[in-house]
Amino acid sequence: MERNEILKQVNAIFVDILDNETLVLSDSTTANDVEDWDSLTHIHLVVAIEKGFGIRFTSQEIQSWNNIGELVDCIASKK
């Protein structure tokens, strides 16, 4: 799966969970840049991404990403 494809799909999941139609993610986006992306919502996003891509993250991975780029890399490594 192309990295770009993954980013697009992750973006769609964020839009749905955060209920924010205008949200545009890039590799450098962090939690600080996105309204409502707190630690609780994070786990909700993670579960939705797992479901969307049909993968499972380890508990450590979930806390390890510093930005969207690293999240996308992690997904790519599992596809």
Next chain:
Amino acid sequence: MKTFSQLKKNLKQDFNGLKTIKIALLGDSATQFLVQALRATGYEAGYDLQIWEADFNQIERQVFDPSSEFYEFKPELVILFHSTHKLLAKYNKSKPEYFQQLADNRIDEINSLVAAINGQLSTKIIYYNYPEINDSVFGNYANKLELSFLFQLRKLNFEIMKLSTQLTNFYISDLSTIQNLLGHSALFQTSVYINTEMVLSIDALPFVAKQTVDIITAMLGQFKKCVILDLDNTVWGGVIGDDGIENIQIGSLGIGKAFTEFQYWVKKLKNRGIIVAVCSKNTESVAKEPFEKHPDMVLKFDDIAVFVANWENKPDNIRLIQSILNIGFDSMVFLDDNPFERNIVRENIPGITVPELPEDPADYLEYLYTLNLFETVSFSNEDTERTKLYQVEAQRNVLQQKFTNETEFLESLNMRSLVEPFNKFNIPRVAQLSQRSNQFNLRTIRYTESDIELVSNSDNFNTFAFTLEDKFGDNGLICVIVLKAEDKETLFIETWLMSCRVLKRGMEAFTLNTIVDFAANNGFRFLVGEYIPTAKNEMVREHYSKLGFVAMTDNKWLLNLDNFENNKCYINKK
């Protein structure tokens, strides 16, 4: 069932105008998502659940400190959520010689929590029971060993049920059943637990929230009272009019088994007090034949309160059933295998519940189990008699048509009423009637059994419970009055509610005569009544004016006893 993400969108809706309920949620694990799921699910049921959430793991501190935020919040309902995980952690930390006291100790804790809450608040408590975790330390031998975690856990779930039979305001939300339905790996997700301390997975939240809101809804007096059944391919396999009585499928063979088991389920509902009605497109005599002649029919003609079989459309027939039973459409469930009939009923009868029965009759029951349609917060002996009461009502209707004049009809009924204050024998039924009555209910105050005990033990209140019987049978306890002395001269009618089964019998007049007698004998000069409008009690808007009360302000009504003359009625005191 909606997913948690879909549910969450409700949180942005306008909650204005919805009935508000103040709920305190106290858990020993993190509960933020559960709060969101509850509030969002409450919205779908028409409630604005205002939830105060105790900080993580603060149950004891909040409950045992009389000046805590918990008591300051003054909840109308308390949800206590002890998790199996925290229980396991406790077990792990305790000395082996205490292992086998785990369940008993937890029961003691629950008892003292409930006692502390009851000392400060008059509230109902919902307690989540424990989904099982098997720590697999003893393998299957755990079942044979009292000190194993599994043994203690199962014992605890059983002991909680026993406890709830003794505590009238303590209700269990059966989390364990949800785990049976979804499986442990769906109820509990390690990544969520490790990262957030929450023991419920995202996917399980809607199920847990729905079950909790089901209980709350039933507590507020909204629950299903009637199931309306289609016949062909719903109650038996095949089409009676085409296949004939010897060819319909029912009994112990093949798919017949599914219909037989379905009928046993309906029969249990009927025995529990759910009214069973039939609405079938058939020639009446043909539709009745299996009930009378088929040896394998579990449901008998006697089980059906109202039997409607004709070629009219189903919405009209359901309206007919409604007019006989006199209950709201929102308390009815319609079961029909035919999607066309389901849709036409759904579109034309607002409020009725029409489950989307699976195509394969073998799946009917499993599907119906998951819907939890018949939640309740009470059960009394009277429930088991309900079908008979409605059948008798149908006979009365036939008799009434023979009399040209209402007075003669009422006289012919030979009605008698037993009037008693609340006592330990009638309290369960009084509480239940206060929860069930929506239409003939002037102020719609709901009482639990414990509320009723408080009221009946208080000097400020006077209570009356009325029964009504006539030559056809006994309607049981059908009217409840609570009077509160406002001052030496004035009695306020805090509650006046009546079962709609006994409308148009002069029961209102008899009730008023009775309370006026009581008031006069105790030196009171005025009776004050109040009408608090709800979506369902339009019927009694003019109740007090019809009885001769004079309008005051704010929907309040005054009766001066000096000029009162007994209303004519045909009911005698028993």
